[in-house]
Amino acid sequence: DIQMTQSPSSLSASVGDRVTLTCRASQSISTYLSWYQQKPGKAPKLLIYAASSLQSGVPSRFSGSGSGTDFTLTISSLQPEDFATYYCQQSYSTPTWTFGQGTKVEIK
Amino acid sequence: QVQLVQSGAEVKKPGASVKISCKASGYTFTSYYMHWVRQAPGQGLEWMGLINPTGSTSNNAQKFQGRLTMTRDTATSSVSMELSSLRSDDTAVYYCARSTGYNSGLDYWGQGTLVTVSS
Numbered sequence: 001d002i003q004m005t006q007s008p009s010s011l012s013a014s015v016g017d018r019v020t021l022t023c024r025a026s027q028s029i030s031t032y033l034s035w036y037q038q039k040p041g042k043a044p045k046l047l048i049y050a051a052s053s054l055q056s057g058v059p060s061r062f063s064g065s066g067s068g069t070d071f072t073l074t075i076s077s078l079q080p081e082d083f084a085t086y087y088c089q090q091s092y093s094t095p096t097w098t099f100g101q102g103t104k105v106e107i108k
Numbered sequence: 109q110v111q112l113v114q115s116g117a118e119v120k121k122p123g124a125s126v127k128i129s130c131k132a133s134g135y136t137f138t139s140y141y142m143h144w145v146r147q148a149p150g151q152g153l154e155w156m157g158l159i160n161p162t163g164s165t166s167n168n169a170q171k172f173q174g175r176l177t178m179t180r181d182t183a184t185s186s187v188s189m190e191l192s193s194l195r196s197d198d199t200a201v202y203y204c205a206r207s208t209g210y211n212s213g214l215d216y217w218g219q220g221t222l223v224t225v226s227s
Binding site for chain 1: 143145152153154155158167169170203205207210211212213214215217218219220
């Protein structure tokens, strides 16, 4: 099975900061990678699919990059509503999809 | 507007089964895969399985083999997930979510259904 490892597990940042989250796959997954944002008590929200495609309605301060085994989610200027937990997910290993363990973004 | 509406919370005893439904509206039901994802209290997301647009095939994560059954009813635009032989560590919020294919992400999610397994 493909394992997804996110780093860091948590981070503290301030409003306006540029934030980069990392997701690493245990083997190449091409660009079969999505990113989600989850706030407490809510369902996850799709931010990025196919590694770098911005989901409709998602602010342009979110961007994704990478291919193969290493991927990043960047928030160019952190906003108060961006404090949440972020998950990556691979869908290369059809038909089994896998999530990373998450990165919690907290207010500094 | 797209909506996925799940059935309500359940309390089950160890060894029992639970069946959760997810009713879709606002889109062409047979054009999308449906997935099930769960989240134990304070933990991360765990992908469980998917069922294809026509309901002819389904695939589970290895850890749920033999315990997880997914079905879909195109007449009512609904999918269901049944998990058997429940254990205390199956206590979680269960979500349904849709995707157009294998590299499109899960773009709409149900509101979640809490399943509590306790003796």
